[in-house]
Amino acid sequence: MTPLPLGWAQRFPAIKLSLLFVVSVFFIDVLNLPDVFPSHHSLIFSLIAAGMLGAAWFFKKFRITALTVIPVVALIAAARMPTEKLPAEHISHFTDLGKPVLLRGAVTVDPDVNNEKTKIVLDVKEIRLSQNLFFKTEGKVLVTLRAGARKPVVYGDELEAYGTLLKPRNERNPGEFDYRAYLVRQNIWGLMYIRDSVNIQPTGENFANPFFSECILPVKHYVMRLNEQQLSPVSASVLTGLLVGERSEIPNEVIQAFSLSGTIHILSLSGLHVVFISALLLGIFSFFRIPHAWRIGLTIVCLGIYVCIGEFVPSVVRAALMTTIVLAGGLLQRRRNIINSLFVALLLILFVDPLSLFDIGLQLSFAAVLSIVLFYPKLELASKRIGFFRKPEMDFKDKIWSLLMVSVAAQIGTVPFTAYYFNKIPLIALASNVAVVPLSSAAMGLGFFSAIAGTFSPMVSSWYAHVNEYVIWLMIEIARWSSDWPLAYVEYYRLGSIGLIAFYLFLFYVMNWSNVTIRKTGLIMLILIITAFTWKPVFQENPMRVNFLDVGQGDCTVIQLPGGRTMVVDAGDKEPDYDNGEKIVAPFLRRAGIETIDYLVMSHPHDDHIGGIEYLLRHFEVKEVWESGQFYNSESYFNILSLIEQKGITRRIVRAGDFLAIDGAVNVYFLHPKSGFVSAVSHAPLNTNNASVVMKLKYLETSVMLTGDAEESSLHALEHYDDFLKSDILKASHHGSSNGLTTGFLSRVQPRYTILSCGQFNKFNHPSPKVVDYLHRAGSAVLRTDHHGAIQFETDGHSVRQIR
Secondary structure (H helix, E strand, O other): OOEOOHHHHHHOHHHHHHHHHHHHHHHHHHOOOOOOOOHHHHHHHHHHHHHHHHHHHHHOOOOOEHHHHHHHHHHHHHHHOOOOOOOOOEHHHHOOOOOEEEEEEEEOOOOEEOOOOEEEEEEEEEEEEEOOEEEEOEOEEEEEEOHHHOOOOOOOEEEEEEEEOEOOOOOOOOOOOOHHHHHHOOOEEEEEEEOOHHHEEEEEEEOOOHHHHHHHHHHHHHHHHHHHHHOOHHHHHHHHHHHHOOOOOOOHHHHHHHHHOOOHHHHOOOHHHHHHHHHHHHHHHHHOOOOHHHHHHHHHHHHHHHHHHOOOOHHHHHHHHHHHHHHHHHHOOOOOOHHHHHHHHHHHHHHHOHHHHHOHHHHHHHHHHHHHHHHHHHHHHHHHOOOOOOOOOOOHHHHHHHHHHHHHHHHHHHHHHHHHHHOEEOOOHHHHHHHHHHHHHHHHHHHHHHHHHHOOOHHHHHHHHHHHHHHHHHHHHHHHHHHOOOOOOEEOOOOOHHHHHHHHHHHHHHHOOOOHHHHHHHHHHHHHHHHHHHHHHHHOOOOEEEEEOOOOOOOOEEEEOOOOOEEEEOOOOEEOOEEHHHHHHHHHHHHOOOOEEEEEEOOOOOHHHHOOHHHHHHHOEEEEEEEOOOOOOOHHHHHHHHHHHHHOOEEEEOOOOOEEEEOOOEEEEEEEOOHHHOOOOOOOOOOOHHHOOEEEEEEOOEEEEEOOOOOHHHHHHHHHHHHHHOOOEEEOHHHHOOOOOOHHHHHHHOOOEEEEOOOOOOOOOOOOHHHHHHHHHOOOEEEEHHHHOOEEEEEOOOOEEEOO
C-alpha cells in the first residue's frame, strides 16, 4: 500500500482525517449501522486509538498508509456516535401514553422566554404514571409553558411538571424539516405543553453548575436587560440576537426581511461574531498596552466565555477553536495555516459530538469560511486586472469592492446549502451583505461598549445606546428594502443531496483544473453522467404515485400519473397566518418538478378541502378543474370560481356515472354525487358533505378510492355498485369520523390500505375509535396522517407498494 502523499498531507494534515471522519459519521448515520461499542467504553477507545494514530504520525516510527488510517478513523467515528440502544427506563419509552404523567427533573439550559411562552429543557430523573407507580428515568423533555402557566424558572431549578408527554413529530411531508431528528440530536425525546400554572411546580432544589449560574448567565442576562432598558423593543431584540444569540423576541417580519435579503446569518451566533469579538478584544488590550502573550491569552479566555454564553452553538465553537489555534500558533511562532486550523476545529467538534455534522449552522459557517479562504484570493487577483487594489493602501472604493468580493466568496460556498435547506437562493445577498455586515459590526461594537460602560456610568452607556438605535434602525431598513426587490431571491426546490455533493465536486474540479489527472478524470466522469442521463428514460419505469399529504385537519391527495401528468385532489385549509396550499402542497409539487396541474379536483367546497386551492390557481398552470358544482356561500369558494373564470380554465361539473380516460391506462370513474344530493343554486339537499365527489381511479389491475367527506347517506347510495367498489387503497371519508364509514360500504371496497387524513389533537377527535376498529377487523392496514405524516404509494398497475 502506498503511503499517503507527503506534500499535501504535510501542508494540510487535518484535511484527510477530517474528511475521513465526516464520511464515516455520514454513512454510519444514513445506513443506521448498529452500535459498535457500549457507550461507557466509546470515549476510552476513541482516545486510545486517536492517541496511537497521532503518536505514530508525530514520531514517524511507522508507515502510515490508507489501509491503516481509514479503518482506525472509521472505528473512532463509530465509537463516538451516540448509542441507539436506549435503556428500558429511558424517557422516550413513555411518550404518547395517552394520559397525563408527572415528571421530575432539572432545568439544563437557560429558559427561552418571550411574550407568549416559556420553553424549558428538563433533564428528567423520575416519571410518575400514577400515585403508586413511578420509575427512575433519563433523557430530556422540552416543556412549553403557555401564558397561563408562566412562572419564574431559572437554570438548575428542579421542577415537577404534570401533563401529557408527546413524541415530537418527524418530517410531516417529504422534504420538510424533521423536528424529531433536530430534537434528538440535542438529546430531547419528548414534548409537554402546560397551560395551567398549578401543573408546573419547583421542588426548591437547584442543581446548577456554579460557573454557569454565577458567572456566565449573569453576564448574558445583564446584556439582555440593559438592551431592554435603553433601546426600543425591536432594536433591543435585534441587538440581543447579535450579542448573545437570543432572538425569540425579534418580530417575525424582521426575521423574514433578514432571511429574504440573505443576511439572516448575522442574527445567529457564528464565526462573524467570533472574528469581530477577537479583533475588538485584541484592539482593547493593545490600547491598554497589555503584553502580547497576555493579550493572546486573555482573548482566548474571553472567547471561551463567549462560547459558554452562546450555549456551545457548533458554528461558534468552530470559530472559537479556529481562532484559538491561529492565535496560539502565532504566539508559538508557528506559520499560520488557516485551512488546517479550520479542519482541526471541525475534527475536534465532531470528535466531541459527531452529530454536529448535521447542524445547519455549522455547515453554513464552515462552508462560508472555507469558501472565503479559497476563493477570495482568486477574486482579488481578478479584481486587480480590472483596476482595483493597485495602490499600496486600499482607498474607499477598494474597501467597498473588497467587502463585495468577500460576500461573493462566501456565497459561492453557502448558496447550495441555502437552496438545499430553505429552497431559496438570495440574489440580493451579495449587495445587502456589503451594507448590513459592517452595520452589524458597528452595532455589536456599540453594544459591547454600552455594556461595559453600564457597569460604571449609565449615562455614558445610554450615549452609546442612543447612537446604536439609529445604526440598528438603518440595518433593519436596508434588510427590508433589499427583501422587497422583485428579484431579491428565487425559489429552488430541486437540489437534493446528490445535487449538493455534485456542486462541491464541480467546485473542486474547477479549482484543480491545472491538475492533468483530475482534469481527465473529471471529463471521463462527465461523459459517463451524460450517457447515464441520456439512457435513463429508456430503462426507467413510470409507475403511478399516490401521495396523501399531511395538511393537518384537512385533505390533500397528489397523484403523479404514469404518463407524466398530475392530479391534485383538494389542498387543505387556509388560515389567516397559514395557507396549506402555499406551505405544504406547492413546495411538495415543486420538489417533484411539477409546475403544471393537469387535473385539479375539489371534492366539495368546505374550507378544510379547498382553502389551499386558491394559491395553487394563482401560482401554477392549471388545465382543468373538476367539481360537483354544489352551491356554497363562502369567500374561498367564490374567489376560486372567479380565478377559474379569469384564467380561462376548463371547469368540469361531474356526476355519478361519468367516466374519463386520462393519461393512457388510467381511468377515472365518478360514483357520486347523484343528482338528488346536489344543488347548483341553493344549499345541498342533505348537506355539503354528502355532495362530495367520490371517484375511483383505476390503473390496469390496481385502484384507488377517494371519497371526500361523503357521509352515511352517500355511502349507502354507493353500495349498489357492489364488487366494482373494490379498491386497493381507500381514502376514508370525513377524516375517519363516525359518519364517514358504513360496514356495507367497507365490505364492498375491501381495501388493503385505508388512509385517515386528520390533524394531530384535532378538536373533533377524529378519527373515531369505532371506525378504526371496523377497519382493523376488516383486515385493512390503517395509516393516519396525524401519526405517520404523508403517506405514499407506488403502483405499476399490477401491485401496490407503500414507499412512505
